[in-house]
Amino acid sequence: MTASYQHLPLGQVQAGMILSDELLDAQGHVLLPQGTVLTDATLALMPRHGIAMLPIALPEQPSEAEQAASQEQRIARIEHLFRKNEPDSDSDWATALLRRFVTDYRLGQAPAEE
């Protein structure tokens, strides 16, 4: 079984989702192996086997370290894009402000109180 999964009612399962476990019918026969990518055709067959819920693999959650790394990447990219801006310059404050807003936007932060 994969690390994380959830049981979803058939109505919420969409083509492209992945089975986190092998799927058995009422007699214990394997209908589909673990890791099957579901298609509309296979999903349409489920009611015939009396299956109403499916174990669906959840997309890998990025670890904290990965999240931090991706944040660092975003900040590095913004620094690169704004490499000609001097944040403390008196004459270039509008660019500095745009830089701050875009940084907040990329990091998903709520606007700071003015």
Next chain:
Amino acid sequence: MSTMLTYDDVVKNLDDLPSLPAVVMELLNSIDQEDVDISVLAKKVSHDQALTAKTLRLANSSLYGLQVKVTTIQQAITYLGFQATRNLITAAALTGCFAERSCAGFDHKAFWRHSIASAACAKVLARQMRFNQDYAFTAGLLHDIGRLVLVACFPKEYEQALAYRNEHDCLPLQAERAVLGIDHVDAGMALAEHWNFSDTMRLAIAHHHNPEAPGAGFLAAIIHVADAIAHALDLAHTPDGLVPPVSTVAWTALGLDETTYLQLFRETELQYEEIAMVLLS
């Protein structure tokens, strides 16, 4: 060292440029007029199938959130209005009209990604400022058109300008001036003259790098800020992307707060994706 180009050199070469479909020229030239005969225009556009198809795909994109699917130019005008439809036709025509000249280092796709991003952002900004969104969109799309003129007329010289830009890590504008003696603003102005753009468009193209100039007009301020935001949001995805300095005058003229900007960023990204999908496919 190459000899410097002049404005006249650009003008002399403009006749070699691809011409826009006659109906698009007509649309561009009539952007300030309200009393154009719509049915005649719709008919003319309909003769150009590729143009019609692209225009309708844009009209049916979630950009406008229409409940019905429009299938003719006339219908698009009925549901979106004349101004918006004219915009879409212009956008569809412009992005297809310049052939990709070989000019080492110039990325045509990236050029249009940035132009479309600026257009999307200018439209969103204009709505916020209660300014004409269609002028803003078209001006955003056209603001750097002078770069295409330079690439088309002087590909070898422009290669040198691009090499200079890479070496000095400066703005394209500075590299163009240093190497060519003229910049994309000059070339854009020459084209605006040649194609008979309205004064509103000319001012916006002329002053998108110096919106604080007297008489530059509010549209120049919108385009200036939209240009900077498009660079800052990195929508063109160029490794050497560089945000140009933002004019404090233009920034102050818009007078928007951070909450508003954060919403604008989101909307710009969404609209950009939609438009780019149709125009660059």
